[in-house]
Amino acid sequence: MLGSIGRLAVRRPKAVLISASVVLIAMVALGVGAFGVLKAGGFDDTSSPSWKARQAIQNQFGGEDNLVLVVHARSGGIDEGAAVQAGRDLTRRLTADHDLAKVVSYFSTPDPALRSTDGRSAMVLARVLGDDKQILDTTKRLLSGSAADDAAVTIRAGGEAAVNHGVNGQVTKDLAMAESLAIPLTLLLLVVAFGSVVAALLPLAIGLVAILGTFAELAVLGRITDVSVFAINLTTALGLGLGIDYALLMVARFREFLSQGSSVPDAVLGTMRTAGRTIAFSALTVAAAVAALLVFPFFFLRSFAYAGIGVVAIAAGSALIIMPALLAALGHRVNAGRLPWAKNQGSAAPGWGRLASLVMRRPALMAVPVVALLAVLASPVLSAGFGTPDETVLPSSAPARQAADALHDDFQGNQATAVQIVTTGPADAPSVAAYAAKLSSLPNAVRVDSSAGSFVHGRPVGAVQPGAAALATGSAQRLTLFTAENGHSATAQRLVKDARAVPGPNGAQTLVGGETARLVDTQHAITGRLPYAIGWVVLTTFIVLFLFTGSVTQPLRALVLNTLGLSASIGTMVWIFQDGHLSGILGFTPRPMDTAMTVLLFCIAFGLSMDYEVFLTSRIKELHAQGADLHDSVSQGLARTGRIVSTAAGLLAVSFFAFGTASVSFLQFFGLGCGLAILIDALLIRGILVPAAMRVLGRSAWWAPGPMRRVYERFGVSEGGEEQVVPVPELSVAGKVG
Known part of the structure; x- marks a missing residue:
């Protein structure tokens, strides 16, 4: 199939590109409606006791109070002069608002529980009506109108409606800031990495197609089922990153073929036969890892599965269909706009090959310190606590956060946590x-x-x-x-x-x-389903890598090393976000680990680690199949993929690290956690631990029992092997391992 696509791209590149443009226009038209159908929330298990309690309160008592207004007198007590009159006027306006119900105010019902202990503040409780979007719109209208400060009192809004309003508004600003930083910086780094303006624009184009196509997918799914608005976050970061990953591999392999003297048509076909197959398997492993999120009963997590699977499929499809046509159309012009200092080389990076040779000569000396470092970074996981999003994810300057602090500090019993x-x-x-x-x-x-x-x-x-x-x-x-x-x-x-x-x-x-009961039920739902998710990830990873390599040791080696790298990343996030290190720099409040975001981080980072696993293993396997010994297949495999993996990882990490500029702590957590996991995997796991593990495994690196070998011979996929092993320039072969 890949060969057929490659031949079509060579023969009819313009037809392929025109067809792709028509599809892209349709996706843009469809994707515009995505933002109107996506929903906030999605953190609840609808079969849990806390959800049933919420529904019972809704049906029997008109619902829980989701808006708590803390009215504070600018001077004197809340029962004095202008302050009490302002409170009564506020109560009257809210009672007359058709989008509110169950307005309970200290100024109309002087319940002592609604008055602060110092007598300067009082509460007004209300139920904002409607679905999630209507609640957000009404809350925004109230806070900028009838519930705004005046000369006598200040008003701070708390409760679920105000917190969701604050989080959604801040996330929108944070995403705009992150993208305004990530996209220009990514383009600049692509130009530096490729040494060519034209070549650098190709991965960015594939990333853009992946993002727009996933928006269209979410727009359709949003009309069929509940989809979280936060799926947009993953779409932009992962779409840009994977588009760059796949296009980077394709362009680098194409340029490598050209540098070896291949014609443009042969270079396109060779790229599809090698890099194309790698991308197909890589996309399968990433999508399988993300699909594990479907086992959880929260549409918040399922939405990330929808977005993740979609963006992986569209990024891979674009790389396998649009990119060959672009390469065939451009030919040698792919190097146009070359920077003066750029060398006309393929993807080989001799430094990575020399590192692999050094590691394989002294595997214990090189690997033990890395394993020890990762173990130390992972150790905070043992003390991790877990929670759900609340007002503490917002900065201390946010009005909803200030209202929550006042409710906790100044009133008897916190209404928000009751x-x-x-x-x-x-x-x-x-x-x-x-x-x-x-x-x-x-x-x-x-x-x-x-x-x-x-x-x-x-x-x-x-x-x-x-x-x-x-x-x-x-x-x-x-x-x-x-x-x-x-x-x-x-x-x-x-x-x-x-x-x-x-x-x-x-x-x-x-x-x-109540909020705490929701936390208890959320943790129970996640821990109850987590074994299924882990089992799915392990099983699919093993099957895909076995079909790709024909070895049972390679999937096991990948699972062990990837788990070690992920544990180090999550442990570091515990050290930062729960223990509070770097809180002064990043501006967040230390709090328990967000349960859902930790699961999301695990699935996304594991999938991306498998992306680079397939990149490297495919080249090693290709060289091994051509007759190279263990040393040459590993060292030359790393030499020819090290630059691609490290560049792709660096660019993808930039997309995620940009979330570190956010003011909402769970966005910071997800962005920094994914970015760190990517760098650990690309540099320490691929650069050091994989060569060390291959040296330790020796000939058993490609072992499989007889029955499974026969399964592989029937169902497995072999890499196209028409090339000869070409030694990497400047690569030392001293100390080769047989």
């Missing part, structure tokens, strides 16, 4: 009172509000407030359990588990929700 409990059946007042009293007696419980009144340490406090009646319907009861603990802390999670263990009033079943 545990929400709802019964699935009716209950009488005495049983509700007894149940609320038991809940209030749990360790780290501050107060429990119910239709039977408020309880502290097992005892009722004050008279039953007029609004308490709204906490009961004919078929359900709602209770709110407040705690002073951080919502992500182990004590807060233990409180949720303790609350779930308390029998409901009159034996009624209960559902426990």
Whole structure:
């Protein structure tokens, strides 16, 4: 098939390019609608108790309060003069707003729980109506209009709606900044790497096609199922990176053939026979790793699978269809715009070959320090804690973050981190009172509000407030359990588990929700599905690499080394983002590792590591099949791919490191984590540990038992091998290993 595509590109390059242009225009027209159909959120398991509690509260009580306004008097107390009048005016405006429901205000219901301990602030609670997009639009309108500061008070918005508004707005700004840095810098580095303006533009063109094509895919999927707006982040970074990876390999191999005296048609066909097959297998391994995200019950993670699989397929397809036509059309003009100092060489980098030779002569001396370094970097993983996104992912200057800090520091019981409990059946007042009293007696419980009144340490406090009646319907009861603990802390999670263990009033079943309960359920959902995801990644990696190499030791070697590199990357992220090192430089608040983003980092980084694994292994296998011994196949294989892998890794790392300029910490985490994983893999794993492992394995590097060898002979793929082994210039062969 690849040969047929290559022959078509040689014979009809203009027809291929015109057809591709028509498809690209259609993708652009379709992809424009992607942003309108993608959704925020997607972090919940819709089969979990916390989700069911949220739905029950929605159906029985009109939903949870998702907007908390902290009204602070500019001078004096909140009950004095202009401040109290401003609060009443705010309450009146919100009550009249048709996009809000259940407005509960200290200024209309002077509940002491809604007043700060210092008497200078008060809360106004509301439910913003609509789907995720409508909630974001309404929140934006409120914060710039009826809920804005005035001369008497300042207003800070907290709660889920305000946090989502803040995160989405900041992410949009951060992505624009990251792309404005990454794209020009990438183009500059491509020109330097290729030494030619024309050759440098080709990978960028493939990356652009991959991004636009994936936008079109997401626009279609967004109309069929829930797709997270954050999938755009992965599309831009991975699309640009993989487009560059694949096009870089194609262009480098094409130029190598030309430098060896091949005609343009022969160079195109040779590139498809070798680099084309490598790209096809590389794309398969990356897509398989990303597909592991489909096993998780959150559409946030599944959306990254949709985007990842799409961008890999489109990037590979573009490289295998559009790039041969471009190379055939350009011919030797691929080197046009050459920089004065650039050499007219193929892809060979003798320095990488000499490094491989040195490593294979002294594998233990070279590999042990690298393994020790990676083990040290990985060690913080042992102390990792996990959480879900909340206001602490925002910078301390963000209004939603300031509101959350005020709720935690100045009020009795944090409304945003309260545990929400709802019964699935009716209950009488005495049983509700007894149940609320038991809940209030749990360790780290501050107060429990119910239709039977408020309880502290097992005892009722004050008279039953007029609004308490709204906490009961004919078929359900709602209770709110407040705690002073951080919502992500182990004590807060233990409180949720303790609350779930308390029998409901009159034996009624209960559902426990709230932010901490969502964290508990999220962790349970991920840990429960993680073995399936890991099993899928291991199985598909083994199968694909076996079919590509015919060896069972090569897939096992790849899995061990890639896992070591990934562990080092994730351990470093724990050291930075959880332990707080570099927080002053990067401007984030140390917090537990984001559970979903850690899984995402693992799958994406593992897939990219397999990308470079296939790049290197394919060249080693090609040389081995042509009769080269172990030393020559490894050293020349690294010499001829080292520059490609290191350049591709550097360019892809730039795309991800650009996210380090973000103000949202989980974007920083993902970008820096992926960028570091890519560099560790390209430099330490490919440059040192792979040659060392090949030297240790020796002849068993290509071993497979008889039955599996027969499977490979029937179903495996062999690299085209018409070339002869060409020694790399300046490559020392001293100390060759047989």
